[in-house]
Structure formats: C-alpha cells, structure tokens
Amino acid sequence: MIPRSNLPTFSSVLSVFFSSVQDTTFLLRIAHSFLNLTCGLLLAFSLALPMAFAAGSKNRFDLTLTPLVMLFGALPDLSFLPLLVLWFGPGSVAAIIMASVAAFFPIYFTVREGTKNIPRELFDVTSIFRSDRFSTFTKMVLPAISPYMFSGLRLAYDFDWEIIIAIEIATRVAGIGSFIEGTISTGSLESGFAAILAIALVAVVVDRVFFGTLESWARKWA
Amino acid sequence: MEAHVELENVSKFYDAQERLHALHEVSFGIERGEFVCIVGPSGCGKSTLLKIMAGLDAPSSGEVRFQGGPVRGPHAKISMVFQAFGLFPWRTALENVEYGLEMRKTPKEERRALSREYLEMVGLGGYEHMYPKQLSGGMKQRVGIARALAVEPEVVLMDEAFSAIDEVTADVLREEVSEIHKQTGKTFVLVTHNLSEAIELADKVVVLSSRPAKVKKILPVSLERPRDRTHSLFVHMHKDILHLLKEELENTLIRHKLKGISELQMLHDVEAIGKSTPAKQSVPVTSGSPHT
Numbered sequence: 001m002i003p004r005s006n007l008p009t010f011s012s013v014l015s016v017f018f019s020s021v022q023d024t025t026f027l028l029r030i031a032h033s034f035l036n037l038t039c040g041l042l043l044a045f046s047l048a049l050p051m052a053f054a055a056g057s058k059n060r061f062d063l064t065l066t067p068l069v070m071l072f073g074a075l076p077d078l079s080f081l082p083l084l085v086l087w088f089g090p091g092s093v094a095a096i097i098m099a100s101v102a103a104f105f106p107i108y109f110t111v112r113e114g115t116k117n118i119p120r121e122l123f124d125v126t127s128i129f130r131s132d133r134f135s136t137f138t139k140m141v142l143p144a145i146s147p148y149m150f151s152g153l154r155l156a157y158d159f160d161w162e163i164i165i166a167i168e169i170a171t172r173v174a175g176i177g178s179f180i181e182g183t184i185s186t187g188s189l190e191s192g193f194a195a196i197l198a199i200a201l202v203a204v205v206v207d208r209v210f211f212g213t214l215e216s217w218a219r220k221w222a
Numbered sequence: 223m224e225a226h227v228e229l230e231n232v233s234k235f236y237d238a239q240e241r242l243h244a245l246h247e248v249s250f251g252i253e254r255g256e257f258v259c260i261v262g263p264s265g266c267g268k269s270t271l272l273k274i275m276a277g278l279d280a281p282s283s284g285e286v287r288f289q290g291g292p293v294r295g296p297h298a299k300i301s302m303v304f305q306a307f308g309l310f311p312w313r314t315a316l317e318n319v320e321y322g323l324e325m326r327k328t329p330k331e332e333r334r335a336l337s338r339e340y341l342e343m344v345g346l347g348g349y350e351h352m353y354p355k356q357l358s359g360g361m362k363q364r365v366g367i368a369r370a371l372a373v374e375p376e377v378v379l380m381d382e383a384f385s386a387i388d389e390v391t392a393d394v395l396r397e398e399v400s401e402i403h404k405q406t407g408k409t410f411v412l413v414t415h416n417l418s419e420a421i422e423l424a425d426k427v428v429v430l431s432s433r434p435a436k437v438k439k440i441l442p443v444s445l446e447r448p449r450d451r452t453h454s455l456f457v458h459m460h461k462d463i464l465h466l467l468k469e470e471l472e473n474t475l476i477r478h479k480l481k482g483i484s485e486l487q488m489l490h491d492v493e494a495i496g497k498s499t500p501a502k503q504s505v506p507v508t509s510g511s512p513h514t
Contacts, residue, residue: 122308124278124302125308127296129296129325131325140310144310221311221313221353221355222311
C-alpha cells in the first residue's frame with residue numbers, strides 16, 4: 001500500500017541516525033530543544049509550586065486560584081502560539097513560555113492534591129516540636145507532597161516534548177522540531193525518522209535517570 | 223503550692239459566634255509526676271482540651287498554666303504522643319525520633335546517640351533504619367513515644383495513644399508506658415475513651431461531661447500497680463465511671479429529644495400558619511359553591 005520510497009527501511013534510518021549523531025549541528029539542535037523544554041519546565045515549577053501549595057492549604061486561595069487555573073487549562077495551549085510569536089518573535093522566548101504554560105497544569109493540580117492530603121496530625125507534630133516555618137516547609141510539607149510533585153513533573157515533561165516539537169515545527173526555528181519539518185522540503189524520510197529516534201532516546205534516558213531516581217527514593221517509604 | 227499543670231476555667235468555642243461550645247470552665251490541677259487520664263463521652267471535646275494543654279490550640283477564655291506560667295503555644299517541656307502516630311513516612315524510625323532534637327539544633331552526633339537510646343528504651347533497638355510502613359501499629363507508636371521522650375519533656379500528653387493499636391499489643395504497650403512513667407517520674411496526661419485503660423494507668427481519672435464539657439468528677443485511683451483488672455475495686459470503679467458516662471449520654475439524648483420536640487412544635491406552628499393563609503385565600507373561590 002505504501003510505496004517503498006515513502007517508508008525507509010530500518011537499516012537506512014539507523015545509518016542516517018549514526019551519521020547524524022556525529023554531526024554537531026544535529027546534536028546542538030537536540031540540545032537546543034531540550035534546553036528550552038527544561039527552562040519551560042523550571043519556570044512552570046517555580047510558579048506552580050507556591051500557588052498550588054497556597055491553594056492546597058488555604059480554602060480561600062483555592063476558591064480564587066483554582067477556577068482561574070481551570071479556565072486557562074481548558075483552553076488549548078497551542079492556540080496562544082501565534083500571539084506569543086507576534087509578541088516575542090519565533091524564538092526561544094515563545095517556546096519557553098509555551099512550554100511553561102503546558103507544564104503548569106499537571107504540576108499545579110498534583111501539588112495541590114498532595115498538599116490537601118497531608119494529614120492534619122503532621123502539622124501538629126511540627127508545632128509540638130516547635131519547627132519554624134522554613135523547616136516545616138522543607139522537612140515536612142515538601143517531602144510529604146513529593147510523590148505527587150514527581151508525577152506532576154513527569155507528566156509535564158511528557159507534555160512539554162510535544163509542545164516544544166510542535167512549536168519548532170510551526171515556527172521553523174532552531175531545535176530538532178524544525179529539522180524534522182525540513183524533511184518536507186528535502187524529502188529525506190530517513191533523517192526525519194533518525195531525528196525522532198534521537199528525541200525518543202533523550203526523552204527515555206532523562207525519564208529513566210532523573211524521574212526514575214526520584215521515584216525510587218519515594219518508593220522506599222511511600 | 224501550685225500544681226505542675228493547672229487548668230483554670232478553660233472554655234472553648236469552635237466558632238466566633240459562640241454557638242459551638244466545646245469546653246465550659248474546665249478547671250483542675252495536675253501534680254508533678256502524676257499520671258492523669260481524661261475520659262468523657264465521645265465528641266465531648268477531650269482531645270480539644272489536650273490540644274489546649276499542648277498549646278496547639280488557644281482557649282476562648284481561661285488559662286492553662288505550666289509551672290506557674292501561662293501556656294501560650296507549644297512549650298519546650300511539653301511533648302505529645304499522637305493517636306495516628308504522627309510519624310513522617312519518609313524518615314526511618316531513628317530519623318523520626320531525631321526530629322524534635324533536630325528542631326532544637328542538637329548536634330547531629332548527640333541527637334543520633336540520644337535517639338538510639340530512646341528507641342532502645344521502647345524496645346526498638348535494631349529497628350532504627352526501618353521506615354514506618356515496615357513497622358506494625360504498635361511499633362509505630364513506640365517510635366512516637368520515643369520521639370516524645372527524646373526531647374526530655376516534663377509533661378507527656380497522649381491523645382488516644384493506644385486506640386489505633388490491636389488490643390494485645392496495646393496491653394503490652396500500656397504496661398511499658400506505666401513502667402516508663404514510674405522510672406522517669408514525668409507527668410503524663412492521657413485522653414482516652416477506654417475506661418479500663420484509664421483506671422489501669424491513672425493516679426486520677428478526670429471524667430468530663432458531654433458537650434460543652436465540664437469536669438463531672440475527679441476520681442483518685444489508689445489501687446496498687448501493676449493493676450489487676452479483675453480486682454473488685456477496679457471493677458467497681460469501672461462500673462462507677464461507666465454509670466457517670468451513661469448518665470451523660472442520657473442527658474444528651476434527652477436534650478436532643480427536647481430539642482426535637484421543640485422543633486416539632488415549631489414545625490406545627492409553621493404548618494398551622496401555612497394552613498390558615500390558603501384557607502383565607504380560598505374563601506372567594508369557595509364562596510360560589512353551595513354551603514350546606
């Protein structure tokens with residue numbers, strides 16, 4: 001059904017892959033995408049964590065914050081892309097903002113849920129032993145919500161790969177996404193598949209190494 | 223001479239409008255080294271009273287004094303054992319015991335050694351590196367007790383400390399707590415709904431009334447330790463306290479019933495008004511129909 005010219009053989013993809021990974025510009029493109037993704041994720045994390053913690057611990061904040069967050073969450077994230085490109089140009093800034101918007105929701109909702117699930121008794125324990133606010137947060141709240149936080153981050157990380165690639169394909173700048181987009185004009189399916197293979201590799205390795213380590217720590221006690 | 227811990231007219235309302243009345247002018251004293259058990263009908267506010275003594279909650283009026291000074295917030299010499307153990311699941315048994323000392327900035331080596339000592343005291347030597355999920359309920363509460371003792375308090379407050387543990391384990395643990403009390407001479411306050419437990423452990427039992435809780439009776443327990451639950455005096459006391467609590471329960475029921483009756487009366491009144499109004503309105507309609 002599909003002509004051979006439209007579906008490259010696995011061996012030809014592999015050979016293009018191995019020659020590509022020796023090419024610095026190819027590697028830089030992947031690094032570029034990964035860096036944008038990481039920045040977006042960190043930006044989302046630093047915004048979502050305090051907001052989610054506030055919403056999870058005080059009903060008053062929950063009632064004002066969560067409906068707003070839900071409203072934004074209901075909108076398809078990518079619909080903001082043209083506006084962001086208009087404001088910031090088709091570069092990293094738009095990509096990072098877009099990635100952080102997409103990463104915000106999973107982090108916000110998991111951390112909020114985690115905060116709500118901290119047993120009240122544990123707050124009494126920190127009070128009885130006279131913890132100050134800082135140690136209560138770092139030694140009790142943070143570890144207590146960490147399993148939720150980790151799954152939120154992992155979800156956000158997966159979302160963000162999609163978002164970053166979509167942005168790069170749409171705006172055709174830098175990154176590995178625009179490289180894939182380039183296959184339309186060159187017609188080289190092998191390099192398209194090779195790029196996808198490279199993304200999958202990075203995504204899986206980071207997932208295993210980074211999130212795997214975090215989760216195995218949580219599994220010890222949770 | 224003033225008691226070690228003194229409660230003076232402690233009242234507590236849960237709401238600002240003062241409708242939810244939890245405690246009403248509770249006053250009693252606890253001597254140094256005394257083991258006091260507080261019993262009362264369920265939901266009477268005995269845990270709230272303990273929280274106020276711990277400085278975790280503030281009374282609406284009245285005062286708790288510790289060694290003559292008012293308790294305003296958690297005190298370094300007042301420690302607590304929690305009903306659901308209150309352990310941090312991400313910390314090992316040893317690290318959990320260390321927590322209180324950590325908050326006091328005790329140097330690491332010292333707090334480690336001290337915590338080890340207290341874990342051994344509660345019979346958990348060798349379990350230092352276990353996480354709470356690997357421990358049974360009884361063992362978890364042992365960690366909770368070790369943590370409470372590690373900060374070297376003068377008063378140990380226990381909130382239903384044995385009620386989440388199976389009966390046999392709880393029995394052993396009670397004996398050990400009694401032993402710890404004897405050896406350390408610390409003041410212990412236990413809130414419980416288990417009357418046998420109260421009589422077994424206490425130097426005196428404070429019986430609270432139903433909500434709003436008042437001190438209904440204070441009964442000294444003069445039985446020799448270790449206490450035999452089948453001893454006639456023990457049985458007698460159990461019966462007495464049970465009677466007091468049942469009386470309270472009945473009072474509440476009667477109050478509820480009375481409230482129910484008054485509500486029913488109100489309902490009748492409302493219905494009567496409701497009936498009378500449409501009756502008046504229906505006059506013009508029915509006026510056309512033949513009256514016979």
